[in-house]
Amino acid sequence: MIHTHLFPINRREALRCGLYSAFGLLLGGRATSPLLAAPKAKAKSVIQIWMWGGPAHLDTFDPKPDAGNDYCGPLKTPIETNVSGIRISELLPLLATQADKYSIIRGMTHGVNAHETASYTMQTGRVSGGHEVYPSVGAVVSLFKGYNAGYKGLIPPYIVLTEPQGRFSEAGFLGSRYKPFATGGDPGQARFAVEGVVAPGITDRRQQDRRQYLHKLNTLANALPGDPQLVSAKETEQQAYELILGDAGKVFDLAQEKDELRDRYGRNTFGQSCLVARRLVERGVPYITINYKGGWDTHKQNFQTMRRKLPEMDKGMSTLLADLAQRGLLDSTIVWWNGEFGRTPKVQWEAPWNGGRGHHGAVFSALVAGGGFQGGHVVGASDARGEEVKDRPVYPVDLIGTIYDLLGIDTEAKLPHPLGLPARVIAAPADGLKSAGRLKEIA
Numbered sequence: 001m002i003h004t005h006l007f008p009i010n011r012r013e014a015l016r017c018g019l020y021s022a023f024g025l026l027l028g029g030r031a032t033s034p035l036l037a038a039p040k041a042k043a044k045s046v047i048q049i050w051m052w053g054g055p056a057h058l059d060t061f062d063p064k065p066d067a068g069n070d071y072c073g074p075l076k077t078p079i080e081t082n083v084s085g086i087r088i089s090e091l092l093p094l095l096a097t098q099a100d101k102y103s104i105i106r107g108m109t110h111g112v113n114a115h116e117t118a119s120y121t122m123q124t125g126r127v128s129g130g131h132e133v134y135p136s137v138g139a140v141v142s143l144f145k146g147y148n149a150g151y152k153g154l155i156p157p158y159i160v161l162t163e164p165q166g167r168f169s170e171a172g173f174l175g176s177r178y179k180p181f182a183t184g185g186d187p188g189q190a191r192f193a194v195e196g197v198v199a200p201g202i203t204d205r206r207q208q209d210r211r212q213y214l215h216k217l218n219t220l221a222n223a224l225p226g227d228p229q230l231v232s233a234k235e236t237e238q239q240a241y242e243l244i245l246g247d248a249g250k251v252f253d254l255a256q257e258k259d260e261l262r263d264r265y266g267r268n269t270f271g272q273s274c275l276v277a278r279r280l281v282e283r284g285v286p287y288i289t290i291n292y293k294g295g296w297d298t299h300k301q302n303f304q305t306m307r308r309k310l311p312e313m314d315k316g317m318s319t320l321l322a323d324l325a326q327r328g329l330l331d332s333t334i335v336w337w338n339g340e341f342g343r344t345p346k347v348q349w350e351a352p353w354n355g356g357r358g359h360h361g362a363v364f365s366a367l368v369a370g371g372g373f374q375g376g377h378v379v380g381a382s383d384a385r386g387e388e389v390k391d392r393p394v395y396p397v398d399l400i401g402t403i404y405d406l407l408g409i410d411t412e413a414k415l416p417h418p419l420g421l422p423a424r425v426i427a428a429p430a431d432g433l434k435s436a437g438r439l440k441e442i443a
Helices: 011-018 021-027 115-124 137-149 204-217 219-223 228-245 248-252 259-265 269-282 302-326 396-407
Strands: 045-050 102-108 158-161 287-291 333-338 364-369 389-391
Touching: 045 137, 045 269, 102 333, 102 389, 102 396, 115 137, 115 396, 137 158, 137 287, 137 396, 158 269, 248 269, 259 269, 259 302, 269 287, 269 302, 302 333, 333 396
Parallel strands: 045 287, 045 333, 158 287
Antiparallel strands: 102 364, 333 364
């Protein structure tokens, strides 16, 4: 539990926290404590494309065609982008036309090779193994740019499409109120059945009939129409149904988009998740994670997977960048792509791997765009075979700290710890965490 003196709420807000479990996160009390002093914000929202499992940097944004077959495998022909001197995988032709909108970080490093601990480090900027579980970037943004900033949206300030990341507790010691609202469902289906919002097989008319029947059964509310707690409960119900049946819930209704645009994103879970993310940004949601699961942990048959998955990623990401730019949203929206680590540069051709790649945290790639990040640049470099950092290492705390700066979050501010212990937004240099400094080259 978080100390209430840090986040004062009244009785109405407390009641809301306990009602409608499917909407507990959504309708929970909103903090009223003032914002801490912070740098001027350039970004309003973040779309994090989380590559669950860790994609191969050599097969995506850091190709090494001269390293030979044991490293580049069959992907021997990287392609030029619309920025002179930047080449990326031959399987990403659409993103190649958008390179002026994003920058590639080729010197990402943390040296961790286990999924759980690497995910924690990449999402919090801290090394695992201590007594405290720190919150992820999404939870911190939900705190400072959501509830603590007077966020009024019916849609939660931290959304995950579609499954929880599962490798760590995203909210850490901040508590369940700051966990993401995981939509469940599949936006690639005819109707996006968002958990707790759109029930599979139940029409809007049936939802309305259920609500009317509930009112008939609620004799207590009818007998005590002025009771403050029952009045508050009625307000909570109205807000919940506004999300289910009103304008707020329509953000998840992709039938409102033109078929041509949906086709450009790709009629699959990832492509349509990118489209939902853009719609959530339009509604002012500060943090959206697309948990891009399925296929990136390529211990076996890496190249078969890349030929299947990269065109899907290429279509969804390139359309997202173009769509945000066209709507004037890219300047205020950070798009952040990476996984927990990269893959081993040297291919494991022998059985049972048959052309697989292992875990590799020594060096890997990330991509950032919008929200104050400049496009058309490369930061850092790996060596000739992509095995180690050659120039300009970028540690997780460097990237995360830059994202906070662009959002206007004071990185020296204190997080509300349930035991009152000191906890900064990002680790201090004295904490011993490796850092090479903020990404001033591109932000």
